[in-house]
Amino acid sequence: xxxxxxxxxxxxxxxxxxxxxxxxxxxxxxxxxxxxxxxxxxxxxxxxxxxxxxxxxxxxxxxxxxxxxxxxxxxxxxxxxxxxxxxxxxxxxxxxxxxxxxxxxxxxxxxxxxxxxxxxxxxxxxxxxxxxxxxxxxxxxxxxxxxxxxxxxxxxxxxx
Amino acid sequence: xxxxxxxxxxxxxxxxxxxxxxxxxxxxxxxxxxxxxxxxxxxxxxxxxxxxxxxxxxxxxxxxxxxxxxxxxxxxxxxxxxxxxxxxxxxxxxxxxxxxxxxxxxxxxxxxxxxxxxxxxxxxxxxxxxxxxxxxxxxxxxxxxxxxxxxxxxxxxxxx
DNA sequence: GAGCACTAGTTAAATTTTTAACGAGTGCTA
DNA sequence: TAGCACTCGTTAAAAATTTAACTAGTGCTC
Numbered sequence: 001x002x003x004x005x006x007x008x009x010x011x012x013x014x015x016x017x018x019x020x021x022x023x024x025x026x027x028x029x030x031x032x033x034x035x036x037x038x039x040x041x042x043x044x045x046x047x048x049x050x051x052x053x054x055x056x057x058x059x060x061x062x063x064x065x066x067x068x069x070x071x072x073x074x075x076x077x078x079x080x081x082x083x084x085x086x087x088x089x090x091x092x093x094x095x096x097x098x099x100x101x102x103x104x105x106x107x108x109x110x111x112x113x114x115x116x117x118x119x120x121x122x123x124x125x126x127x128x129x130x131x132x133x134x135x136x137x138x139x140x141x142x143x144x145x146x147x148x149x150x151x152x153x154x155x156x157x158x159x160x
Numbered sequence: 161x162x163x164x165x166x167x168x169x170x171x172x173x174x175x176x177x178x179x180x181x182x183x184x185x186x187x188x189x190x191x192x193x194x195x196x197x198x199x200x201x202x203x204x205x206x207x208x209x210x211x212x213x214x215x216x217x218x219x220x221x222x223x224x225x226x227x228x229x230x231x232x233x234x235x236x237x238x239x240x241x242x243x244x245x246x247x248x249x250x251x252x253x254x255x256x257x258x259x260x261x262x263x264x265x266x267x268x269x270x271x272x273x274x275x276x277x278x279x280x281x282x283x284x285x286x287x288x289x290x291x292x293x294x295x296x297x298x299x300x301x302x303x304x305x306x307x308x309x310x311x312x313x314x315x316x317x318x319x320x
Numbered sequence: 321g322a323g324c325a326c327t328a329g330t331t332a333a334a335t336t337t338t339t340a341a342c343g344a345g346t347g348c349t350a
Numbered sequence: 351t352a353g354c355a356c357t358c359g360t361t362a363a364a365a366a367t368t369t370a371a372c373t374a375g376t377g378c379t380c
Contacts, residue, residue, distance in 0.1 A: 004277040009285045012297040019304035020180055021226050026307055038366095058329060066181050071367060073330055078366090095328045095375045117164040125169045127302055135295040137172040142287055144179035147186055218359060231337060233360055238336090255345045255358040327376070336367070346357075 023123055030119040035112035040065070040075055041084070042116060045109040048085065048101040055100040057090060084108055183283055190279040195272035200225070200235055202276060205244065205269040208261035215260040217250060244268055 005013065028039050037045075047064055048054050056064075062072040076099050079085045084105035090096035128136070165173065188199050197205075207224055208214050216224075222232040236259050239245045244265035250256035288296070 004274060005281060005285065008290075008297070009281075009288075009293055012288075012293045012300075013280055013285065015297050015300040015304055018226075019300035019307065022304055022307040022311070025226060026311070059327090062329095066178075066185060068368070069329060070331080070369085074366070090328090093328075093376075095373095097329070114164060120165060120173055121169075123307065124303060125165065125173065127306065128169075128172075128299060130168075132295060132299050133169055133172045135292060136299065137168070137175050139288060139292050139296065140172075140175040140179035143284060144175055144182055146287065147179065147182040147283065151182070151186070219357090222359095228338070229359060230339085230361080234336070250358090253346075253358075257359070321380100323378100323380085325376105325378085328374085329372105330374100331372075332370085334367100334369075336365105338363100338365070340361100340363085342359105342361075344358085344360100346355105348353100348355085350351100350353085 026123050027116070027119055030123075031112065031116055034115040034119075035108070037108065037112055040067075041079060042109070042112060044075065044079060044099070045084065045101070045105055045112075048099060049106060049109055053100075054106070055088070055098045057096055057098050059096070061099055079105070186283050187276070187279055190283075191272065191276055194275040194279075195268070197268065197272055200227075201239060201244070202269070202272060204235065204239060204259070205261065205265055205272075208245065208259060209266060209269055213260075214266070215248070215258045217256055217258050219256070221259055239265070 024039070031037050031039060031042060035042075043065055044061070047061060048056060058069070058072055058076070061067075061076075062069055065072065065075075067075065076085060076087065080087060084102060085099045086102055087097050088100055090098050125133070184199070191197050191199060191202055195202075203225060204221070207221060208216060218229070218232055218236070221227075221236075222229055225232065225235075227235065236245060236247065240247060244262060245259050246262055247257050248260055250258050285293070
């Protein structure tokens, strides 16, 4: 199966894909153990806590999380059951609704954050020197930008 | 929420986590569109194709895929239904079984590989210069090693 | 201002993944 | 060689995710 990826790049690809998977698994496990939150829960809490009014439209939240609409509906209603967010109809667009961070949600985030960030440090960041950090930021920033752009363009018009 | 991760590293972490998620989503989508395979299907096919006798013990396969045992059972039985693998009892250990690549499975891999690798190139590798490739290999190789090691150790003995 | 294409989000069903419990086999120890 | 702790992998039920309709609302165009 030696096709179209030189061996240097293939090694990079394999190292990346394996380590990413392991890292994600480990972070989820730590988060669950320390705070009883999933990675998605945590991410929702962070995004809402940073948003003006600590609230976001469902669609906006979905696109930032890279979640499908229906997945987000499920995610938010689960967090609603657990008291971390509430949902309010959107004032200017009666189709829409917004997810709002509750006091309990903010509390949960404040409790979880130190552990989670420590976990990110131990499993990833403490291993990296400054040049490597810069490299990751540059590489993944660029790739994220390109993917974000290609995805927003692709639905609208056909390939031709 | 400024705790325990300096802003440079926080930026790296955010860029990484977003781009990784987007990349994974994009690759899955491409793979499914071109070959009607999931990322997991493809990965199983690669591992089996490279294994001696094109066969692997369930446990071995699970640990390489970073899958839980039950998830692998499901994954393999799904691929079995689609004719890509078969399952045989393990000769030396009557508890065990091995997954074996079928001719159709190998065919499916050969069909899918060029498209998939092209997709890895377009969405990731073509953007990287040699220094960046080296950086990724080094960083993720190291992190993967550490996570692999910590995980195998952790079940056996307690923290003390 | 009626018709219509499009957007926002939800719901229902099917699929996948996790969690927990289990059946069978191994291999050590007494 | 009986007992027992442990491993291998599967199964069953619960939870999460995807896929495919579908409801309601928007905002154009005529």
